[in-house]
Amino acid sequence: MNLFDLSGRIGIVSGTASGMGRAMATAFAEAGADLILLDLNQAGNEATADTLSKLGRKVIPMRCDVSRFADIDAVYAVLDREFGHVEILGNVAGNGAQGPAEDMTPEQVQYVFQNLVFGRFYNTQQAGRRMLRQGKGSIMSIGSISGVTSLARQQSIYGMAMASVIHMTKELSTEWSGRGVRVNAILPAQVTNPTNGLEARMDREPGLRETFLHGIPAGRLGRPEDIMGLALWLASDASSWITGAIIPMDGGNLAMNAGGGHVGKSGHNLKI
Secondary structure, eight states: OGGGOOTTOEEEEESTTSHHHHHHHHHHHHTTOEEEEEESOHHHHHHHHHHHHTTTOOEEEEEOOTTOHHHHHHHHHHHHHHTSOOOEEEEOOOOOOOSOGGGOOHHHHHHHHIIIIIHHHHHHHHHHHHHHHHTOEEEEEEOOGGGTSOOOSSOHHHHHHHHHHHHHHHHHHHHHGGGTEEEEEEEEOOBOOTTSSHHHHHHHSTTHHHHHHHTOTTSSOBOGGGGHHHHHHHHSGGGTTOOSOEEEESTTTTTSOTTOOOTTSTTOOOOO
């Protein structure tokens, strides 16, 4: 199990007040990493930091808007002062926008890309520079299944931005992996947590939950903790020859034809 040991390594994770960011940071801390946690929700972020520090880790919570370059600069100033190196980056946070494509304003488009593309590239660039100097590092970004297939739910700009995240992963993995820095992406389907608004949206839109489940052969929506094992594997030496990978975390969604059926779905309860 030494392959999964992160002792002595430093990680930066965004979106750590709740959800997948918190779960990812927890996996890293449990494996031995010290961390800088980034979130706009400072109270939630400090609660995460308090929990993880009880594992014996050094954990620094920072209020950070991942779309603001100045905020990211402040994070790396703290990193350089407190740790002097970084081996892991988890890009989780970033806001999208929903609405008919014909009604989206240039400001909305710019907002989404600033959050999910430009801010993430800048964060990745800052970590990458340090990792390249030390000859080792693992960067992972949360993408979405909407970055490779259309969800057709008035999320065109979000899908376009996530497609950019996926291609950023491919480009940087190709450019950096020969110098020891691995870059991968995780593509979740619908993952629920109390703060991401998905549960509220499903409550507002009758039939939406069933629509989601219709496309997930595993038969359930995702949970934040589903990311823990995958993120730990990507961060650790257990995946030392894995780079440029675009990995679905979707209960089988992308594997299933859009018109397909699966056991457990209404109308397809086959007896085997």
